[in-house]
Amino acid sequence: MASGTFYDAVIVGAGISGALIAGELSRAGKRVLILEAGPAGDMDTETYDSYLTRFYATAAKDNQSPFPPSDNAPMPRSKDVHPIGGAHPDASAYIVQNGPFATDSTYTRVLGGTTLHWEGKTLRMLPEDFETHTRYGQGRDWPIGYADLEPFYREAEREIGVSADVEDQAYLGISFPPGYVYPMRGLPLSYLDKVVASDVDGMPVELGGERYDLRVRPFPQGRNGIPNPKYDGGKGYRPVGAVSTSQVEEGGRCQGNNNCVPLCPVQAKYNALKTLTRALQTGLVDILPQTVASKVHVDHGGRVSHIEYKTYHAPDSKDHTTGTVRGQLYVLSANAIENARLLLASGLTGTSGLVGRNLMDHAYLLAWGLLPEIAGTFRGTICTGGITDLRGGAFRRDQAGFAVDIHNDGWGWATGSPWSDVLSIVDDHNKFGAELRRALVARISHQLLLAFMVEVPPSTGNRVTVSADYRDQLGNMRPVVTYSVPDYTMRGVVYARELSRRIFQRTGTADHTWYDPEDYGYVTYEGQGFAIRGGNHLGGTHVMGTSARDSVVDANQRSWDHENLYLVGGGSMASIGTSNITLTIAALCIKSARHMVAQLRREAAVAEVATH
Amino acid sequence: MSTGVVSTARLKALLQAGVELELSTIPPYLCALYSLRPMTNAEASLVIRSVVVEEMLHMVLAANVLNAIGGEPHVADGHAPRYPHELPTGVVLHLLPFSREAVDTFLKVENPAHPHRALEADHPLLAGRNHQRHRARCLDVDEGFHPASIGDFYHEVIRELEAAAADIGERTLFCGDPTRQVTRDYYYAAGGRSILVGDLDSARAALNEIVEQGEGDMGAMFDDDGDLAHYYRFQQLRDGRSYRRSDDAGAPTGPPVEVDYDAVYPMIANPRSEEYRVPGLQAAAAGANRTWSELLLQLDAAFNGRPAALLPAVHSMFKLRDQSLVLLANPMPDHPGRNAGPTFEWDPSARAELGMRL
Numbered sequence: 001m002a003s004g005t006f007y008d009a010v011i012v013g014a015g016i017s018g019a020l021i022a023g024e025l026s027r028a029g030k031r032v033l034i035l036e037a038g039p040a041g042d043m044d045t046e047t048y049d050s051y052l053t054r055f056y057a058t059a060a061k062d063n064q065s066p067f068p069p070s071d072n073a074p075m076p077r078s079k080d081v082h083p084i085g086g087a088h089p090d091a092s093a094y095i096v097q098n099g100p101f102a103t104d105s106t107y108t109r110v111l112g113g114t115t116l117h118w119e120g121k122t123l124r125m126l127p128e129d130f131e132t133h134t135r136y137g138q139g140r141d142w143p144i145g146y147a148d149l150e151p152f153y154r155e156a157e158r159e160i161g162v163s164a165d166v167e168d169q170a171y172l173g174i175s176f177p178p179g180y181v182y183p184m185r186g187l188p189l190s191y192l193d194k195v196v197a198s199d200v201d202g203m204p205v206e207l208g209g210e211r212y213d214l215r216v217r218p219f220p221q222g223r224n225g226i227p228n229p230k231y232d233g234g235k236g237y238r239p240v241g242a243v244s245t246s247q248v249e250e251g252g253r254c255q256g257n258n259n260c261v262p263l264c265p266v267q268a269k270y271n272a273l274k275t276l277t278r279a280l281q282t283g284l285v286d287i288l289p290q291t292v293a294s295k296v297h298v299d300h301g302g303r304v305s306h307i308e309y310k311t312y313h314a315p316d317s318k319d320h321t322t323g324t325v326r327g328q329l330y331v332l333s334a335n336a337i338e339n340a341r342l343l344l345a346s347g348l349t350g351t352s353g354l355v356g357r358n359l360m361d362h363a364y365l366l367a368w369g370l371l372p373e374i375a376g377t378f379r380g381t382i383c384t385g386g387i388t389d390l391r392g393g394a395f396r397r398d399q400a401g402f403a404v405d406i407h408n409d410g411w412g413w414a415t416g417s418p419w420s421d422v423l424s425i426v427d428d429h430n431k432f433g434a435e436l437r438r439a440l441v442a443r444i445s446h447q448l449l450l451a452f453m454v455e456v457p458p459s460t461g462n463r464v465t466v467s468a469d470y471r472d473q474l475g476n477m478r479p480v481v482t483y484s485v486p487d488y489t490m491r492g493v494v495y496a497r498e499l500s501r502r503i504f505q506r507t508g509t510a511d512h513t514w515y516d517p518e519d520y521g522y523v524t525y526e527g528q529g530f531a532i533r534g535g536n537h538l539g540g541t542h543v544m545g546t547s548a549r550d551s552v553v554d555a556n557q558r559s560w561d562h563e564n565l566y567l568v569g570g571g572s573m574a575s576i577g578t579s580n581i582t583l584t585i586a587a588l589c590i591k592s593a594r595h596m597v598a599q600l601r602r603e604a605a606v607a608e609v610a611t612h
Numbered sequence: 613m614s615t616g617v618v619s620t621a622r623l624k625a626l627l628q629a630g631v632e633l634e635l636s637t638i639p640p641y642l643c644a645l646y647s648l649r650p651m652t653n654a655e656a657s658l659v660i661r662s663v664v665v666e667e668m669l670h671m672v673l674a675a676n677v678l679n680a681i682g683g684e685p686h687v688a689d690g691h692a693p694r695y696p697h698e699l700p701t702g703v704v705l706h707l708l709p710f711s712r713e714a715v716d717t718f719l720k721v722e723n724p725a726h727p728h729r730a731l732e733a734d735h736p737l738l739a740g741r742n743h744q745r746h747r748a749r750c751l752d753v754d755e756g757f758h759p760a761s762i763g764d765f766y767h768e769v770i771r772e773l774e775a776a777a778a779d780i781g782e783r784t785l786f787c788g789d790p791t792r793q794v795t796r797d798y799y800y801a802a803g804g805r806s807i808l809v810g811d812l813d814s815a816r817a818a819l820n821e822i823v824e825q826g827e828g829d830m831g832a833m834f835d836d837d838g839d840l841a842h843y844y845r846f847q848q849l850r851d852g853r854s855y856r857r858s859d860d861a862g863a864p865t866g867p868p869v870e871v872d873y874d875a876v877y878p879m880i881a882n883p884r885s886e887e888y889r890v891p892g893l894q895a896a897a898a899g900a901n902r903t904w905s906e907l908l909l910q911l912d913a914a915f916n917g918r919p920a921a922l923l924p925a926v927h928s929m930f931k932l933r934d935q936s937l938v939l940l941a942n943p944m945p946d947h948p949g950r951n952a953g954p955t956f957e958w959d960p961s962a963r964a965e966l967g968m969r970l
Binding site: 044045046049052053056185226227229236242255 | 651654655658796797805867870926930
């Protein structure tokens with residue numbers, strides 16, 4: 001970065017949102033600076049491989065295990081979450097948990113952001129998800145509908161490189177223009193999916209007065225498969241491979257590695273470094289790494305005048321320098337929690353008072369058991385198929401919808417398989433050598449885990465705040481999260497558990513599900529207890545709407561209060577429905593970037609007139 | 613050079629030789645790739661891997677051309693390569709661990725103009741293990757045909773195709789069953805795209821792709837897609853520096869490429885399974901050879917009307933890698949300082965067993 005440079009846009013956060021916007025703006029000839037809180041290695045395989053090495057070498061293989069921790073830009077980790085006891089709030093980890101529910105959701109503060117560990121599912125939202133209030137009297141409507149976002153979904157599917165077949169994905173109102181095909185053909189269902197499907201396909205379910213015939217359906221995936229020759233009017237699609245200095249990799253294909261979450265060993269899974277690399281090729285994008293934005297300053301007219309930042313000198317040292325950057329536009333793309341944190345730390349609570357409120361994250365309910373037959377568990381990427389028929393329908397007046405994942409990594413999420421199985425077979429069953437190997441294979445190859453991703457509607461009481469009492473090493477205020485799982489969601493959870501029992505019955509699965517009352521995610525509802533997991537699908541904290549009174553940003557993710565400030569990412573979403581949020585975030589950001597280019601041109605034209 | 617007498621028999625022999633030529637380059641690349649110790653030599657691993665998957669594509673492309681003119685491409689049984697293996701350019705392919713010498717051989721394979729010194733039998737890497745060499749089939753297609761390079765070889769094939777098309781008609785020449793072509797649906801890899809061959813233009817495109825990816829097109833290092841030709845990719849390893857698009861050949865100015873020749877399993881040169889005396893190594897080598905042979909049979913089936921056989925072949929390739937790594941990680945007690953390695957020997961019993969399943 002040239003000191004004193006005035007940029008067309010200053011972007012905070014180099015995840016998928018920031019990378020996409022940097023790419024769009026720079027390709028329109030605009031100069032862009034990205035502030036990135038994490039350390040930025042070179043965009044080569046070495047940095048990526050260092051993540052892989054750290055992941056392989058770490059015993060606790062959580063989502064953050066590949067990434068170097070730093071107290072200057074701390075990351076939430078699932079293993080840091082405890083039941084919130086007497087001492088309120090629990091400030092022992094980066095996110096200060098004010099409860100009553102303790103969230104284990106995470107986000108990753110490195111170049112490329114959370115797409116470095118994302119699962120790669122790229123479901124579109126349902127048309128009804130954009131109008132849940134009108135249709136079902138629940139949640140909030142969006143200021144835009146599915147049809148407005150549809151063209152941008154297609155652009156996002158190109159950028160991410162989605163593998164799916166339209167025939168499988170056109171359901172519950174999801175529509176595509178005639179002749180559209182995804183960039184790459186759908187990835188196959190795993191053998192485990194097929195075993196489950198053989199009993200579940202055609203299973204009838206009555207809900208909300210409607211009948212659904214369940215089926216196991218492949219998920220659209222942000223990982224390289226077989227390019228569809230029909231894509232783009234017959235031009236086809238070229239998969240994007242590993243980010244590398246020598247640029248030799250021609251789009252490595254998914255090989256079914258089971259550790260694709262957190263990290264794909266061959267970069268067949270999309271990560272935002274791919275988008276960032278392309279943005280950097282314009283020569284108009286600068287990145288300032290190890291730099292945490294600490295305050296957004298606003299002038300008397302309400303425009304953002306500059307952003308104050310702290311650049312730390314080394315990940316393990318709190319030595320830092322403070323500086324400011326200026327631009328025509330400012331874009332906060334640091335995820336729902338960090339965007340809200342930065343705004344609130346800057347004293348920008350907004351006209352609506354909704355900054356930080358309406359925090360949403362999918363509530364995951366896990367159910368697990370042993371199938372009667374060997375099902376090839378632990379083969380394939382984490383999740384290739386599931387049941388999506390109950391994502392939408394009239395029942396959403398009363399209870400939350402959900403999507404069901406069939407997990408190819410067995411009981412991993414629930415019990416820590418396969419490592420926990422090794423311990424149990426050795427310690428409890430005294431097996432070793434060949435017998436241990438046989439017992440382990442016998443146990444894990446029967447494992448079935450269903451993960452119900454349950455919708456969480458926006459609720460103003462679920463929120464991010466800041467407090468001067470809680471600061472990180474650089475002195476930045478930490479996010480304080482107040483959160484409870486809404487009853488609407490819990491009714492969906494109760495139903496999900498019931499459905500899991502029926503599916504287990506149909507598949508002959510011995511149910512081993514057990515929710516520990518000591519679990520940090522333990523929630524009781526109407527006398528039943530459940531362990532709820534977070535989904536890392538954070539939304540709602542700068543919610544999108546139709547006016548400054550009842551929302552924080554407009555349909556282009558521009559702040560109502562500050563005309564040159566865009567708050568982008570999951571925080572803008574008015575509902576998160578039952579789709580993993582990254583694809584929708586990407587579509588929204590592409591849409592917003594076009595709007596930013598138009599605003600820059602408009603403001604440049606005005607400035608031109610003013611100087612004459 | 614065309615003799616004026618059209619012979620599709622000679623064309624078929626040339627293309628079969630081409631299929632075998634491409635196949636023969638794969639085991640030496642795999643030995644170099646798998647001998648890299650895990651977590652080291654990231655760039656070297658990427659470079660070799662990117663080249664070897666393109667060699668696989670080349671084999672598929674040559675097979676598609678042969679199928680297009682009614683031939684039957686074969687890679688199993690007597691068509692399986694044996695090492696050391698002499699290519700038409702005179703360069704001898706040994707099965708070697710990743711080393712400066714191996715990189716130099718790869719440079720020579722990809723570019724005949726590369727000044728390469730053949731390994732002397734007493735070179736420490738070979739240590740006298742310079743077994744009788746096997747000649748590439750394209751050296752024996754007919755007397756008087758001595759291609760100076762792989763590019764020359766394919767240019768001869770293209771000339772022959774053109775002459776045959778002029779003589780008997782393009783339609784008659786390309787009489788092959790289109791369902792025998794390996795399509796993009798089955799060719800699942802990152803080494804570029806399979807090309808369906810059904811006429812002279814597509815045949816030229818397929819064969820030119822082989823030449824371009826290898827040597828580069830008339831000195832252009834990068835192709836239209838921005839891909840660096842194999843020869844220059846290996847130069848990046850030799851010189852420890854990457855190419856930028858604006859660089860002149862031989863003078864890369866990009867970021868450094870770290871190569872650690874010591875972070876390599878010291879595989880014995882040209883291993884033979886009969887030499888493994890430890891039962892564990894014997895079993896591992898037998899397993900790897902069985903997998904290699906199954907893979908060849910799957911490829912053979914894929915080239916002869918059952919392209920779907922390429923899908924289980926992906927599994928065989930992973931299995932071969934895992935079995936090769938077991939061999940590479942184990943020292944040979946009777947050869948101090950040397951580890952075992954995959955031997956890439958044809959196992960005749962594989963056909964009887966796998967034949968049932970294919």
